[in-house]
Amino acid sequence: MRERRIDVSELEPPQPMTVVLEALQALAEDEYVVLAHRREPFPLYAMLPGLGFAHRTRKGRATAFEVLIWRRAGPTPEIG
Amino acid sequence: MSAPTAAQGIANLRDDSLPPLHVPLRFFVTATVFLVLVGTLWLWQGELVFVARWSPGMLASTHLLTLGFFTMIMFGALFQVVPVLGGRPVPRPGLVATITHLGLSGGTLLLSAGLWAMSPGRMQFALVLLGCALVVFVPTVAVCLLRRHATALRPVRFAGLAFVVTIGLGVLMASAIAWPGLGIAFRAWTDLHAACGGLGWGMLLVIGVGYQVVPMFHVTPPFPNVATRWTVPAVVLGLVLLALPAPAPIFGTVAIAGFGLAHVAVTLSLLHRRRRRRPDATVLAWQCGLVILGIALLLALADAVLPATVRPSSRIGSFDLLLAVLFALGGLGTIVLGMLTKIVPFLAFLHLQRRALPVLAATRELPPMAEFLGLASARAQVVLHLVTAAAIAATVLHPPLTAVAGALLIADGALCASILLRAASRYRRAARAIDRILDTAKATSQITT
Numbered sequence: 001m002r003e004r005r006i007d008v009s010e011l012e013p014p015q016p017m018t019v020v021l022e023a024l025q026a027l028a029e030d031e032y033v034v035l036a037h038r039r040e041p042f043p044l045y046a047m048l049p050g051l052g053f054a055h056r057t058r059k060g061r062a063t064a065f066e067v068l069i070w071r072r073a074g075p076t077p078e079i080g
Numbered sequence: 081m082s083a084p085t086a087a088q089g090i091a092n093l094r095d096d097s098l099p100p101l102h103v104p105l106r107f108f109v110t111a112t113v114f115l116v117l118v119g120t121l122w123l124w125q126g127e128l129v130f131v132a133r134w135s136p137g138m139l140a141s142t143h144l145l146t147l148g149f150f151t152m153i154m155f156g157a158l159f160q161v162v163p164v165l166g167g168r169p170v171p172r173p174g175l176v177a178t179i180t181h182l183g184l185s186g187g188t189l190l191l192s193a194g195l196w197a198m199s200p201g202r203m204q205f206a207l208v209l210l211g212c213a214l215v216v217f218v219p220t221v222a223v224c225l226l227r228r229h230a231t232a233l234r235p236v237r238f239a240g241l242a243f244v245v246t247i248g249l250g251v252l253m254a255s256a257i258a259w260p261g262l263g264i265a266f267r268a269w270t271d272l273h274a275a276c277g278g279l280g281w282g283m284l285l286v287i288g289v290g291y292q293v294v295p296m297f298h299v300t301p302p303f304p305n306v307a308t309r310w311t312v313p314a315v316v317l318g319l320v321l322l323a324l325p326a327p328a329p330i331f332g333t334v335a336i337a338g339f340g341l342a343h344v345a346v347t348l349s350l351l352h353r354r355r356r357r358r359p360d361a362t363v364l365a366w367q368c369g370l371v372i373l374g375i376a377l378l379l380a381l382a383d384a385v386l387p388a389t390v391r392p393s394s395r396i397g398s399f400d401l402l403l404a405v406l407f408a409l410g411g412l413g414t415i416v417l418g419m420l421t422k423i424v425p426f427l428a429f430l431h432l433q434r435r436a437l438p439v440l441a442a443t444r445e446l447p448p449m450a451e452f453l454g455l456a457s458a459r460a461q462v463v464l465h466l467v468t469a470a471a472i473a474a475t476v477l478h479p480p481l482t483a484v485a486g487a488l489l490i491a492d493g494a495l496c497a498s499i500l501l502r503a504a505s506r507y508r509r510a511a512r513a514i515d516r517i518l519d520t521a522k523a524t525s526q527i528t529t
Contacts, residue, residue, distance in 0.1 A: 010299055010355050014429050014449070021437060039296060042164055043098065043430070064302070 001070070001077045002028070007036040009063040017044060024051060024069065032070035032077040036063040099159050099173030101431050101507060106181055107156025108420060109500050114148030114188070115493025122486030127479035133401055140192040145408070146277060147188040147210075153416055154285055155180060158221055158236075160427055165232040165292055168224040176220050183213025194257060203258035207251065214247060235288025235312045242280020242319065249273040275322050278404070279336055282412050283373075284315060287343055289419070290366075294347060297422050298363060299355040307346050314339040330384050337381035344374040361458035365418020368466055373411030376403055402476045410469040417465050417496065424500060425452035428507040435514050442517040445510055452503040461495055468492045 006023055008016035020035055027033065035041070040057060044067070048055050053069050054076070060066040070077050118141050122129055129137030159177065163169040170176055187210030194202035222240060225233050250273055253266035295302050314335050321332030348370055351363055380403055383391055391399050429449050436442035468488040475481040 012297060012299055012356065013426055014433060017430070018433065021433070025437075038299075038302070039292075046163070047434075 001075060002031045003034055004031050005034045009036055009038040020044060024053060029074060032068060035067040035069060036060055038064050040065055098163060099170065101427055103173050103177045104156035104159050105504055107152050109497055110185055111149045111152040112493040112497035114144050116490050118144045119486040119489030119493065122482050127482045130475055130479040130482055133398060136196045139195040143192045143195060144188060150282060152184060155217060161289060162224050170220060170224055176216055180213045180217040183209045187213060198257060200258050200260060203254050207254055207258055232292055235284055235291060238312050238316055239281055239284035239288055242276050242284055246273060246277040246281055272323055276319060278408055279315065280319050284312060286412055286415055287311060290347060293419060294350060298351060300350040300353055303346065311339045311343050333380055333384035337377040340377045341374055344370045361462050362418040362422040365414050365462045369411050369414035372406055376407035376411055379403055398476050402473060405473045405476055409472055413469065414465055418462055421453055421458035421461060424503050425449040428452050428503055432510050432514060435511060439518055439521040442514045445513040447506060447510055452506050453499055457499050461499060464495055465492050
């Protein structure tokens with residue numbers, strides 16, 4: 001699967017939500033998003049199941065959090 | 081059957097995590113009405129209000145401000161803040177908000193009228209109305225706050241606990257007036273009631289929410305772990321010490337003031353290190369509010385450690401009242417109003433974004449966040465509030481200034497109300513435009529299928 005990395009860690013709200021929702025709408029079948037953020041996006045978590053996406057959060061490399069988001073109907077990416 | 085597209089998923093999404101915008105907005109607008117009410121009271125009663133801490137006008141004003149303004153805003157904000165910080169969404173937010181809002185509004189008016197006239201009848205009705213509001217709101221929100229792993233909510237939980245203690249003491253004292261036959265010596269509890277309310281509920285909530293909104297909205301580094309771990313417990317310990325016999329209250333004041341001042345310094349430092357350096361009314365509010373809060377805490381600390389020196393040399397008869405004005409109106413009040421100018425446009429945009437998402441073209445109707453309040457209006461609000469707080473502090477020192485303070489407070493509340501109502505109006509226009517595009521898209525897809 002191909003990784004699509006989005007860093008929203010220096011954006012003010014509501015830009016992070018705007019950016020990630022636009023990316024999810026355009027996400028290809030074989031892609032998943034790695035969302036790098038400085039905080040956990042709880043409102044986004046609540047929306048993802050209804051959009052048909054699953055997610056997993058891990059400690060980020062350069063940012064506090066990384067949220068992996070992929071289509072529930074598709075393959076699950078390898079989570080490092 | 082093909083998997084739903086992201087857009088279809090959004091259209092079908094029943095988003096329970098965020099209540100409708102009118103839920104918190106009614107609290108925010110009502111809070112501004114209470115500011116206008118207090119200002120009107122001062123214009124009517126003049127300097128009689130400020131002659132003594134226990135004057136009927138001052139008792140009424142204090143509760144119109146603490147319950148009608150501060151608590152009203154904080155209750156409204158909690159509906160939105162709790163789910164964003166990892167808590168559960170408030171269930172049945174419309175119903176909970178309606179009962180809470182009506183009970184808090186009516187109860188506050190009756191409580192203040194009861195304190196004004198020392199009227200048992202009014203106090204009894206006030207207790208019933210406030211009781212209805214609190215019995216619905218407090219347990220409902222408490223359950224949402226107790227979600228495991230939501231460590232961001234820990235300060236808010238402590239603030240909630242302080243609120244419950246404050247209200248408990250308040251009910252005790254109100255009962256003394258409502259049912260004089262009970263023989264409750266209510267004046268013995270007033271200082272503790274004020275401390276729990278101002279330092280516990282007010283300051284802890286601003287600290288706890290600040291831990292999240294300062295890094296979130298202003299792209300600052302996070303608060304240091306040592307600060308987030310120890311500040312709130314230290315303030316809580318300080319409050320407990322305040323309730324104990326001498327000399328414990330001195331240590332309590334030292335703990336609260338010391339950690340409070342450290343929090344002021346850390347927050348100012350983080351704001352100085354924010355990524356986006358453009359002018360921002362909320363940052364101005366934080367900076368000014370924190371400085372004033374720091375001054376109030378320093379004065380309180382000096383008074384606790386050197387009471388024989390600070391209080392007499394200041395020659396201020398109402399030293400406690402001046403501290404309260406600086407702390408509550410100058411400090412917390414400025415910060416809370418500043419946060420409103422950031423949170424309300426954010427919420428409006430968030431709601432419109434979700435509304436628009438099923439059809440990408442509808443997102444064109446999303447106005448920039450700045451259009452909801454206007455940067456100039458937000459800045460004017462903060463400046464006007466600072467001038468008002470300064471006028472009120474001056475009135476404590478020179479009560480003939482009461483009419484000036486009252487007029488400024490009316491203007492302060494009226495400007496805030498107009499800003500919020502304009503944001504609501506902008507939201508409704510954008511929502512209608514978005515709905516038109518969604519209806520067209522739905523009709524088009526029905527025609528082509």
